[in-house]
Amino acid sequence: MIETQSLCVSLGGAQVVHDIDLTVERGRLTALVGPNGAGKSTLLAALGRLVPPAAGAIRVDGTEIGRIPSPDLARRLAILRQNAVIAPRLSVADLVGFGRYPHSGGRLTAQDHDIVRDCLADLDLTDLAGRYLDTVSGGQRQRALIAMTLAQTPDALLLDEPLNNLDLSHVRRVMAVARARAETGAAVAVVLHDLTVAARHADHIVALKSGRVFASGPPEEVVTPEILSALYDTPLEVHDIAGKRVVLTV
Numbered sequence: 001m002i003e004t005q006s007l008c009v010s011l012g013g014a015q016v017v018h019d020i021d022l023t024v025e026r027g028r029l030t031a032l033v034g035p036n037g038a039g040k041s042t043l044l045a046a047l048g049r050l051v052p053p054a055a056g057a058i059r060v061d062g063t064e065i066g067r068i069p070s071p072d073l074a075r076r077l078a079i080l081r082q083n084a085v086i087a088p089r090l091s092v093a094d095l096v097g098f099g100r101y102p103h104s105g106g107r108l109t110a111q112d113h114d115i116v117r118d119c120l121a122d123l124d125l126t127d128l129a130g131r132y133l134d135t136v137s138g139g140q141r142q143r144a145l146i147a148m149t150l151a152q153t154p155d156a157l158l159l160d161e162p163l164n165n166l167d168l169s170h171v172r173r174v175m176a177v178a179r180a181r182a183e184t185g186a187a188v189a190v191v192l193h194d195l196t197v198a199a200r201h202a203d204h205i206v207a208l209k210s211g212r213v214f215a216s217g218p219p220e221e222v223v224t225p226e227i228l229s230a231l232y233d234t235p236l237e238v239h240d241i242a243g244k245r246v247v248l249t250v
């Protein structure tokens with residue numbers, strides 16, 4: 001579980017995340033949503049200890065995040081950032097293998113190879129395993145990065161806009177894999193822009209606006225026309241279609 005208490009984060013001298021109290025519980029999928037610039041990526045980066053808090057606390061399974069030794073944190077927590085930079089002359093399988101580095105220190109064991117193979121299969125990459133990253137498509141590259149993050153087998157999985165560049169079939173697959181990790185006990189937080197996907201797949205939604213929590217709760221409480229229209233300052237409709245919530249621009 002990751003918890004924050006009165007978390008504030010500043011970037012470039014300006015505070016962009018204000019007083020966030022948040023819990024990313026194990027066993028459930030938490031979606032972070034909100035308009036561009038709301039602070040979702042900054043919050044996720046702080047949860048992954050990539051950005052220091054200006055004030056407040058972050059605890060991972062009860063321990064203050066700053067007190068966890070880096071090698072230990074790397075085994076326990078994995079984060080996929082937006083626009084991750086990767087070496088082009090690396091194969092898809094090698095990239096996914098890097099996810100095992102915190103566990104194996106670069107010498108992959110038979111078990112590490114099994115995990116890499118399973119993560120490649122989960123992301124529909126088996127046939128592309130030997131391809132260099134500069135020879136695959138944008139969506140295939142994105143899936144390789146997700147597979148690398150999963151290969152870390154973390155207790156806390158943080159994914160920043162993992163659905164970028166993905167077709168609908170792979171959107172479904174990635175959300176299913178994220179859910180499966182939650183169901184095996186991981187704390188999973190995913191930044192999403194597609195509110196229909198968030199409503200369908202998340203157990204808990206945290207909506208950010210201007211660096212603050214605007215609304216939080218289960219999808220049925222947060223995905224309403226009133227809350228979403230106010231969150232995005234634009235009229236939005238929410239319809240129930242075949243028992244699922246669908247969000248539409250007006």
Ligand SMILES: Nc1ncnc2c1ncn2[C@@H]1O[C@H](COP(=O)(O)OP(=O)(O)OP(=O)(O)O)[C@@H](O)[C@H]1O
Binds near residue numbers: 011034
């Ligand atoms: N390096 C930086 N220096 C200064 N300000 C920054 C920096 N990075 C981001 N910001 C600002 O911090 C605020 C929050 O940005 P952040 O990337 O967390 O938003 P976001 O909700 O993830 O947005 P998006 O949906 O567009 O990805 C924005 O106002 C942004 O302009």
